[in-house]
Structures are given as C-alpha cells and as structure tokens.
Amino acid sequence: MILQASRNAGVPHWRREEQLSTALLAPVRSWLLDDGSLTQHLLNTGKQFSLERWHQCWEAPRPDERKLLQMPLKELAMVRQIVMRLDSNAVVYARSVFPISTLNGPLRRLRRLHNKSLGAFLFSRPDMRRSPFQIALLAGDAPYLPESLHQDTEAWARRSCFEVADKPMLVSEVFLKDFPSWQSATPLHRSRRGQVSATIGRFRS
Numbered sequence: 001m002i003l004q005a006s007r008n009a010g011v012p013h014w015r016r017e018e019q020l021s022t023a024l025l026a027p028v029r030s031w032l033l034d035d036g037s038l039t040q041h042l043l044n045t046g047k048q049f050s051l052e053r054w055h056q057c058w059e060a061p062r063p064d065e066r067k068l069l070q071m072p073l074k075e076l077a078m079v080r081q082i083v084m085r086l087d088s089n090a091v092v093y094a095r096s097v098f099p100i101s102t103l104n105g106p107l108r109r110l111r112r113l114h115n116k117s118l119g120a121f122l123f124s125r126p127d128m129r130r131s132p133f134q135i136a137l138l139a140g141d142a143p144y145l146p147e148s149l150h151q152d153t154e155a156w157a158r159r160s161c162f163e164v165a166d167k168p169m170l171v172s173e174v175f176l177k178d179f180p181s182w183q184s185a186t187p188l189h190r191s192r193r194g195q196v197s198a199t200i201g202r203f204r205s
C-alpha cells in the first residue's frame, strides 16, 4: 500500500503499523515505533534540549481525538501543543489532549506542566500504560503543523494513548526534519515486550 502524505482538510491519515507496507516503514520503524521516552532520547543526544509550550487551552478536541479517547460529545479537553528543540532547532512538535475527567483528582497537576516535559512525568509512573501507535506521513505544509514549523520535506507522525491512574490522554508527535533519528535496539512496543501489563485494548481503532 502506498502512503500519501495527507493533504486532506488538515486531518492526518492515521494508520496502524500493520496497515503500512513493510518497505515504507522499514527505514524508520526502528525509531518511529520505539515506545521509550522521547524526551529521554533527546536528552541522551548530549545536545542542548529545550521544551517550549506554545498553546494550552480548554477546547473541543478534534472529532477523531474525541473518538479515540471515548469522550462524551460535550466534554472539553485541555489541548497542549509544544515544540522540543535541540541546540535551538525544532525537532519534534507535539499535541496532547487531556479530557477534563483526566485532569480532576490526582492528575490535576498536569494542568501546570508549563515548559516541563509530560514524558518525564509519564515515564516515572509505574502504572503508565501506552497503546500501540498510529502513524501518519504528513506533507511538510500540512495544516496539522503550525505554519512556522512548515518544511520542504514530509514528516512522520505518530500518536498513542497513555493511561496513568486509569485516566487516558492522547499524545501525538510530529518528527521534524532536524530530528536525529537513531537505531533503537528494541523497536518493539512495550506491550509486546511485556513491560506493561496489557495493551490498552479500548484504544485500538
């Protein structure tokens, strides 16, 4: 199957790994499907890491996000958009969606992450679970990407639902052209490595 960079109304064409051709995925699968902490990977490069929050508001999530998170029709979400940089070059753009019901109670502190990494919190939690990735190939000028991050090459993107304390959130990441890809030693989803008790079944679409 040939994957076209999506240019349709700004909605990335998200697919599961098994829906993509092996040939297309082969060059990138090692790092794209690595489910360890991306923040930690970027810190490990030894370059100057920074995270900048661009946007955080209570708003209606996109319909596909609402569906994945199984949110009731009227429920709002906190939408957070950040960019991660290495040596001042933007390398990852991320959009995360937290249903209001996730941010009540013990996870309330996630409302105040500011420029701190969500990943640092998630990967410190022994009860964290992560769903299998959905993947998309975006045009460099896809409306999904903020205009100032538009580039002349296509960009791989992935998204995955996390659960902490049984509360769901959706994290989508776009890998920009300055992203330093790497060879992961264990390019398998942690649910398959047995590090997490179970795949989050309800997020399989």
Ligand SMILES: C=C(O[C@@H]1C=C(C(=O)O)C=C[C@H]1O)C(=O)O
Pocket (backbone or CB within 6 Å): 036, 037, 038, 039, 040, 051, 080, 082, 092, 094, 095, 096, 116, 117, 118, 119, 120, 122, 171, 172, 173
């Ligand atoms: C999920 C991770 O967290 C990163 C940090 C994010 C944030 O602070 O909003 C969003 C997406 C991630 O790339 C990670 O480090 O793997």
